[in-house]
Amino acid sequence: MNEKIQRPFTASSFNQFLQEQKLMGTRCEKCNALFIPPRAICAKCRSDQMTWVEFSGKGKLAAFTSVNIGLTFMNAQGFDRKNPYQTGIVELEEGVMISARLLGFNPQDPASIKIGAPMHVEFLEIGEGEEKRMQLAFRVD
Numbered sequence: 001m002n003e004k005i006q007r008p009f010t011a012s013s014f015n016q017f018l019q020e021q022k023l024m025g026t027r028c029e030k031c032n033a034l035f036i037p038p039r040a041i042c043a044k045c046r047s048d049q050m051t052w053v054e055f056s057g058k059g060k061l062a063a064f065t066s067v068n069i070g071l072t073f074m075n076a077q078g079f080d081r082k083n084p085y086q087t088g089i090v091e092l093e094e095g096v097m098i099s100a101r102l103l104g105f106n107p108q109d110p111a112s113i114k115i116g117a118p119m120h121v122e123f124l125e126i127g128e129g130e131e132k133r134m135q136l137a138f139r140v141d
């Protein structure tokens with residue numbers, strides 16, 4: 001971890017890391033604040049001294065929603081009103097929140113989804129061929 005990663009602190013870099021199955025954010029070198037997705041400027045102290053950090057991918061569920069009418073690319077995967085999928089906010093053990101697709105819950109029984117449930121990151125491969133890519137998801141432990 002001594003070698004500094006030289007990539008711009010952008011959403012596109014964040015996505016690139018996802019394709020490598022890494023959950024990366026930034027840490028402010030001045031005040032140690034963490035940001036995921038990454039920020040180039042610290043929201044707390046306005047410093048631009050940022051460094052990439054890899055997150056453990058462990059956390060707990062902070063909020064969720066069942067999506068009945070989803071994005072086109074989700075509908076293309078067979079999700080619809082009868083087969084909803086879940087997205088939510090996971091609070092990572094490092095103390096920051098991130099929104100992602102949720103896995104491992106029974107979509108027909110949203111009441112079974114518990115706030116505070118332990119979650120771990122899963123890099124979900126979606127699409128075919130050229131369109132193939134990793135989507136950020138968290139699965140209940």
Ligand SMILES: [Zn+2]
Nearest residue numbers: 028031042045
């Ligand atoms: Zn800062």
